Amino acid sequence: MTTASIAADAAVADSTATQASQATQQTAANASALRFITCGSVDDGKSTLIGRLLVDTRAVLQDQLAGVTKSGETDLALLTDGLSAEREQGITIDVAYRYFATESRKFIIGDAPGHEQYTRNMVTAASSADAAVVLVDATKLDWKNPQLTLLPQTRRHSLLAHLLRVHSLVFAVNKLDAVEDPQQAFVHIRGALERFTAEAGIASAATVPVSALKGFNVVNAEPGWAGYDGPSLLQLLEQLPNTPTDTGLALAFPVQWVEKFSSSADTSQGRRVFWGRVAAGRARVGDAVQILPSGQQAVIAQVLDHARVPGSIDAGLSAGITLDREVDVSRGDWLVAAPAAAAAAADDDFDAPQAQPAWPSKRELTATVAWMDEQPLVPGRTYLALHGHRWIKAKARRVVHRLNIHTLAQEEATQLEPNAIGRVELLLQESIPAAPFAQARQLGALILVDTASHATAGAALLD
Numbered sequence: 001m002t003t004a005s006i007a008a009d010a011a012v013a014d015s016t017a018t019q020a021s022q023a024t025q026q027t028a029a030n031a032s033a034l035r036f037i038t039c040g041s042v043d044d045g046k047s048t049l050i051g052r053l054l055v056d057t058r059a060v061l062q063d064q065l066a067g068v069t070k071s072g073e074t075d076l077a078l079l080t081d082g083l084s085a086e087r088e089q090g091i092t093i094d095v096a097y098r099y100f101a102t103e104s105r106k107f108i109i110g111d112a113p114g115h116e117q118y119t120r121n122m123v124t125a126a127s128s129a130d131a132a133v134v135l136v137d138a139t140k141l142d143w144k145n146p147q148l149t150l151l152p153q154t155r156r157h158s159l160l161a162h163l164l165r166v167h168s169l170v171f172a173v174n175k176l177d178a179v180e181d182p183q184q185a186f187v188h189i190r191g192a193l194e195r196f197t198a199e200a201g202i203a204s205a206a207t208v209p210v211s212a213l214k215g216f217n218v219v220n221a222e223p224g225w226a227g228y229d230g231p232s233l234l235q236l237l238e239q240l241p242n243t244p245t246d247t248g249l250a251l252a253f254p255v256q257w258v259e260k261f262s263s264s265a266d267t268s269q270g271r272r273v274f275w276g277r278v279a280a281g282r283a284r285v286g287d288a289v290q291i292l293p294s295g296q297q298a299v300i301a302q303v304l305d306h307a308r309v310p311g312s313i314d315a316g317l318s319a320g321i322t323l324d325r326e327v328d329v330s331r332g333d334w335l336v337a338a339p340a341a342a343a344a345a346a347d348d349d350f351d352a353p354q355a356q357p358a359w360p361s362k363r364e365l366t367a368t369v370a371w372m373d374e375q376p377l378v379p380g381r382t383y384l385a386l387h388g389h390r391w392i393k394a395k396a397r398r399v400v401h402r403l404n405i406h407t408l409a410q411e412e413a414t415q416l417e418p419n420a421i422g423r424v425e426l427l428l429q430e431s432i433p434a435a436p437f438a439q440a441r442q443l444g445a446l447i448l449v450d451t452a453s454h455a456t457a458g459a460a461l462l463d
Helices: 003-031 046-056 062-067 084-089 116-126 152-163 182-200 233-239
Strands: 034-040 096-101 106-111 131-137 168-174 206-209 252-254 257-260 272-277 288-292 297-304 318-323 334-337 361-371 382-387 390-403 421-433 445-449 456-462
Touching (some): 034 046, 046 106, 046 131, 046 233, 116 152, 116 456, 131 152, 152 182, 152 361, 168 182, 252 272, 334 421, 361 445, 382 421, 382 456
Parallel strands (some): 034 131, 131 168, 168 206
Antiparallel strands (some): 252 334, 288 334, 297 318, 361 421, 382 390, 382 445, 445 456
């Protein structure tokens, strides 16, 4: 064997190894369970679609299937609509979670209600989802018109999923089996969706024609049906990535629970473990942290995972942190990366710049608010705000503008009505480590609660 042939074989081996490594990385990225929700307007077939997914992937037991079968007809929607009020009215009220798996992936589905009255439940489900499947009922639209108008709730749910940083958005055009010309209807509806997403700045992963009732393009692909030759909805979901975690940022850790070991004789480090989920960055032994709002500083002495195994913990995972000394830390406090030391001034120490905090604390905020309370948001009114695990008072100072979901125009407004989306200036009673929601999900989100009824009033995403 010549030197040239050996070199060629080595190059081929290296190329094969690189491709195998890339394939392994891609598989690992898609191997974890995908959390996705179904949303859209009321009675667009969301519950039926989930029922079809469960039945065709054989995730439903025979006795469960028998329980939703009457006179030989199976009502797939009843597999997710479990509340008696849902079955009586034929609509989804609360979010129903179901689980199923294929040979290549596991899934967690959230069936979000489509009725405007229950938009808050949709927001709750979307806040932790990796993907959203927005259903569009072809029979409710003027599908023969190339310039047809989408339903308001289709636009609203798509905008909310986009604002909540749902990583992948898939449109499923349903009930095409019930129209005269499925291909023409799909072309016109897909065109309307493309115009809407382009105008709103929404990235769509795909648009798929489906029939949840008959099972077309849900689990198994129907080549050529409605003029579509792409993968089925399930095949698309199997390839969607999980939401990237905020591991590349500075550490931010909201304390949820304090575990005490005050009887321990070891005084070489703190005798309490602070439990929570890492919101951003990575928790590592030896890293300097600052406790907010007190401002005290300490060093991480130990990091435990959910099984109490020591090691570094990345964003998105639960951790228990012990500090090198006893510091006053309670539920609702934040452990964040200590301020970075600034470079000393050239002439003297008097001009040395101050250390820059990794997550600056703020009281005055501007946020995009999805308002869900029956009473409108009115400037001057005080609400309770939940940031991480900390409750503080927040006053709505001014409504900057309201988003018209039909035209996507920013309109002047003095208040936000139920289900409206707008930009609002907030004033907090105390400072919090805030960041734009586009940068860090946990630090950039607030839940606003009515002080009288204690009902969730709105979701605020910081600018």
